[in-house]
Amino acid sequence: MAPMLYSLYGFAIFFFIFWCGKWVVHLIALFYGRVKLHKKIIQHPVEVPYPGVSILKPLMGVDPHLFGNLESFFTMSYPTYELLFCIEDDIDPSIMLVKRLQEKYPNVDSKIFIGGERVGVNPKINNMQPGYRAAKHELIMISDSGIRMKEDTLLDMVHHMKDNVGLVHQMPFSSDREGFAGTLEKIYFGTVQARIYLAADFVGVNCHTGMSTIMRKALIDEVGGIKAFGCYLAEDFFFAKSMTDRGWRISICSQPAWQNSGICEVNSFQARLTRWAKLRVAMVPYTIVFEPLSECMVIGGIASWAVSFLFNLDPLVFYLVHILVWFLLDWILLSIIQNGSVSFGKFDFVVGWLFREFSGPCLFVRALWDPVIQWRTRTYRLKWGGIAEELKPKVKV
Structure with missing residues (x-):
């Protein structure tokens, strides 16, 4: 006994x-x-200009909120950035939607890349590869179609790109939406996910979810570009791991990522959580x-x-x-x-x-x-x- x-x-x-x-x-x-989040970043004139940002937007299909989500990228208050829309299928309805926004905001540098390029099993990487290859700025941002930006979100993210930081990401959260599914999403991202995300960032552990991320392009190019991560489905985790393995820090910015997909259902949300668990x-x-x-x-x-x-x-x-x-x-x-x-x-x-x-x-x-x-x-x-x-x-x- x-x-x-x-x-x-x-x-x-x-x-x-x-x-x-x-x-x-x-x-x-x-x-x-309480200390980290929702800090107001004021854009001051500086001797060294803000670095340019190339924003990759992989798209597939259209939902009721897509136009507003994409428009929020055309209206950001940031001096130099380009929008690179990556669309796999040439008959995808999102193409016409993006063209409408390009006509509405002709002064915003934006391009459309159709067809992708197969460099691995990850369809998101395959879709983004032509846009990545054409990116001309030193910072690269990957942003999912369901993300809605505030005017100063990009400025906030770049502000957190310190000299020893290789990757800055937004903590996942959810926009206000009606119905039980919207409530459930907000509770999950505001409690379970937020608790782990904040604690991991505090102690310096990789807990990166790449729905809205800025990276130093030179660091990705060092390991072969985004196509080097095409063998993974969770490319976001391995982007961050590649940085930390080489001694670079990853950090969250002060603004959470506002997920605003037009499709909000309990079953689809639970399927998403199950996929992440796998x-x-x-x-x-x-x-x-x-x-x-x-x-x-x-x-x-x-x-x-x-x-x-x-x-x-x-x-x-x-x-x-x-x-x-x-x-x-x-x-x-x-x-x-x-x-x-x-x-x-x-x-x-x-x-x-x-x-x-x-x-x-x-x-x-x-x-x-x-x-x-x-x-x-x-x-x-x-x-x-x-x-x-x-x-x-x-x-x-």
Whole structure:
């Protein structure tokens, strides 16, 4: 019995320490978010001009918000930048939309690249390759179609490109949208994702999501350009890893990325989270153990057993207090990320928060159960290390 008792003590101590560590992450995110985010950058005349930025915009299809999202790039307050629209299919309806914006803003330097170039399995890299090759500025920005910019967002990002920084990215967040799906997205990006993102940036760990990113083009060219990352589906993670491996820092800017896709549905959002989980497991295998333990309901239940075993505390009372405090800190963090009042009520937050917390572990199990990734019309299988191979549909004879 003694060896088993020692093992139980060991597990209990480990889970209790891990639980304490999660509260440290909460506190780091709250204080760092308050200090880091939503700082107003004022554009002053300087002797050294601001560096030019080449903005790659990979597009596929049109949603109800696309025109407004793209227009926000034509109206940015930044001295020198170019817009490089990359579209895979020559009959894509986004082409006409971009041409309308070019006619509306003729003074903005913009070009359209159609057809892409196959340099790997990643369709986004393939789509952007012609635009990247034509980019003429020292900074390169990759921005997803669903991102909406403020006038000073680009200035804010370049402001954070210090001499020792190779990559600046925006912390993912969500625009105000109606419906339960919009509430769910905002809760996820303003709590779970924000907590990890802020804590990772504070300690200098790679937690890069490349929906809105600026990089030093020379550093990407050193390793062969963006086509060198075409073998990965999560090219954003490996962009950042390439920088940190060579001693460069990565940093978030003070403005979160405003995701504003016109398609907002619970099923599509959960499919997106499941795909991200599959990528994390392939790239960082210890995610299999630590990610489920990071969930509120899971770590709370295990920690309740641990404190009951170690300190003879009531596990049910401990579990309920754990959930309540976690919930309150998430509400405070969301308010910090939002920089004001959220667009939904407290009851909506309670329902959305509980739904997210209970569904999160289930989505992770689903990701482990089926590692194949569906991305638009294509199917991929991931190998350890994040390298992907495209699965071609079987031809019936």
